[in-house]
Amino acid sequence: MSGDPTTRDTSQSTALSHLTRSPAGILLTLLTLICAALWFFPIYWALITSLRSDQATVQEFGLLPTEPTLSGYIFSIVNSELPIWYLNSTITSVSVTVLVVFMSACTGFAISQLRFPGRMLLWWTILASFMVPITALIVNHFIIIAGVGLLNTHIGMILPMLLSPVTVIVYKQFFDGLPKEFREAAVMDGATELQVFLRVFLPMNWGVTTALAIITFIGAWNSFLWPFLVAQDEKMMTVTVGVSAVQDAYGVAYGRVLAGAVLASLPVALAYLFFQRRVTQAITLSAGIKG
Amino acid sequence: MLRNRRSDLVVAYLLTAPFILIYAWLFVWPVIQMVMLTFTDAPLIGAGKSVGLANYTRMFKDPIFFKAIWNTSYFVLLTVIPGTAVALGIALMVSRLGGWLQSAVLAAFFLPYILPVTVVYVIWDWLTNVQFGMLQSVLEWVTGRPVNLWRAIPWFMPSVAVITIWWTNGFSILLFLAGLRNIPKDLYEAAALDGATRWQMFSRITWPLIWPITVLCLTIQLILQLKIFDQVYLFATGGRTQATMVLVQYIYEQAFQKNSSGYAATIALALFVIVVVFSVLQFQLLRIRGQK
Numbered sequence: 173m174s175g176d177p178t179t180r181d182t183s184q185s186t187a188l189s190h191l192t193r194s195p196a197g198i199l200l201t202l203l204t205l206i207c208a209a210l211w212f213f214p215i216y217w218a219l220i221t222s223l224r225s226d227q228a229t230v231q232e233f234g235l236l237p238t239e240p241t242l243s244g245y246i247f248s249i250v251n252s253e254l255p256i257w258y259l260n261s262t263i264t265s266v267s268v269t270v271l272v273v274f275m276s277a278c279t280g281f282a283i284s285q286l287r288f289p290g291r292m293l294l295w296w297t298i299l300a301s302f303m304v305p306i307t308a309l310i311v312n313h314f315i316i317i318a319g320v321g322l323l324n325t326h327i328g329m330i331l332p333m334l335l336s337p338v339t340v341i342v343y344k345q346f347f348d349g350l351p352k353e354f355r356e357a358a359v360m361d362g363a364t365e366l367q368v369f370l371r372v373f374l375p376m377n378w379g380v381t382t383a384l385a386i387i388t389f390i391g392a393w394n395s396f397l398w399p400f401l402v403a404q405d406e407k408m409m410t411v412t413v414g415v416s417a418v419q420d421a422y423g424v425a426y427g428r429v430l431a432g433a434v435l436a437s438l439p440v441a442l443a444y445l446f447f448q449r450r451v452t453q454a455i456t457l458s459a460g461i462k463g
Numbered sequence: 464m465l466r467n468r469r470s471d472l473v474v475a476y477l478l479t480a481p482f483i484l485i486y487a488w489l490f491v492w493p494v495i496q497m498v499m500l501t502f503t504d505a506p507l508i509g510a511g512k513s514v515g516l517a518n519y520t521r522m523f524k525d526p527i528f529f530k531a532i533w534n535t536s537y538f539v540l541l542t543v544i545p546g547t548a549v550a551l552g553i554a555l556m557v558s559r560l561g562g563w564l565q566s567a568v569l570a571a572f573f574l575p576y577i578l579p580v581t582v583v584y585v586i587w588d589w590l591t592n593v594q595f596g597m598l599q600s601v602l603e604w605v606t607g608r609p610v611n612l613w614r615a616i617p618w619f620m621p622s623v624a625v626i627t628i629w630w631t632n633g634f635s636i637l638l639f640l641a642g643l644r645n646i647p648k649d650l651y652e653a654a655a656l657d658g659a660t661r662w663q664m665f666s667r668i669t670w671p672l673i674w675p676i677t678v679l680c681l682t683i684q685l686i687l688q689l690k691i692f693d694q695v696y697l698f699a700t701g702g703r704t705q706a707t708m709v710l711v712q713y714i715y716e717q718a719f720q721k722n723s724s725g726y727a728a729t730i731a732l733a734l735f736v737i738v739v740v741f742s743v744l745q746f747q748l749l750r751i752r753g754q755k
Binding site for chain 1 (some may be wrong): 470471472474475476477478479481483485486488490491492494495496497500507508529553554557559560566567568570571572573574575577578579580581582584585586587589590591595597600629636637638643661669675678685689690692693697700709711714715719720724728731732734735738739742743746751
């Protein structure tokens, strides 16, 4: 490549500036901002409503609450099972995240770097499971989990959520992309394969691991159908399932319902806002394109 | 040397054992069990007796099964292409911006994607509430009277589709943005020097170069939306669910409400086959493109 990057940047900005600085460009930016505001409006409206009293939700339609109150939040924390649901969600999502990431890293490394009988069979099974709808297996998952007496337990909830072929595929491809010299050098120094994996390969991709962990956590926190089937009494529900349960119970008391909804989405929203770049990375990686 | 090789094998099996156990138990076995169940009249819990192909003949004569196929296809039609087009539009708008403004605008468009489906449900249930919903004023302006979207059959699927696009579009937007970033800036620069218009730049540079990502988004969306359940189930609660039945919902209903997992497994197998056919088509499509 010729020329240093800085000069190329300036020439580009002069050549393209008429497109961004022109009246049409400003108009387009304005349009973008309006679209973004409209797109975000449902979330904004939910936040505002959650700060209104039951009375105010059906009487006020202003963009800001006249008398903001936390009564909806206090109500849903004190008068519903929300704290227990939170605990259930945390236990299952954290366990699923740790187990999925750990098992996928191990499996991805083995398939990528080691040669063992059954390796290709394993790889094809993973690719196959990536293509089939896991949702179609819910009835059988229910029968199997009921068969071992794990319905209505955390373990029963966690187990089927461990099927995550994409994470293995991403790890395998990542390990494939690393130069073979790393492994050879470590083996020459007398390291065992296990040491190579733990000391050389894993530390080299903390970025990928964090990205996959965050997206797995968000997915587990948000999953609905399976936790909804497994949790047979209210005390075993996750927050995601619980939110729709209070919706049925409270009817039109939308202030409370939405306060619960805000609390339910808080962990995933924060995870996204703090790790925006990692979430983007995880999504582009899982779709198989380089970001 | 030989000892070393054997210890490598031990490590390989040690590393893959937990994964293989889980996969054998919760993927391979359920697939086999599902196929076996389709030949029985098993209830949800407990064994059934063999009924041959009765479940299949029943399925091909079942109007609700075809209703579910139709509704699922209708939903796919309403979400996949429109959703991908909207995502491309948004990505084009966002990619023009820079710095903190881009991050903020992208966050506004992406945030819905990370919300739990039940939260999406309560947010929109409130917005569309017949008495107090914010959107009813818009609807009233269009139709002249408030509409209960979730009880009026013609409104149901399009409304769920709009909400689904709002909810899941963040994924496609990110893929398009990554694709747009990979287009070399020099191309636009050269085009600008040649006096190309904005439309020419889009149709001659952006569109052909972004096409592979478009195909990727379309197929990912297609396979995702064929499995629609959560939103339809939540919004249809208390309504006439048969009219808005989708495939996964029918599996759920047969197994958990009608206690007939033999028939549920047959419908599940149908969904299974449909998705696998589309996945294989996608795979072939990508391979053909890769060979060119």
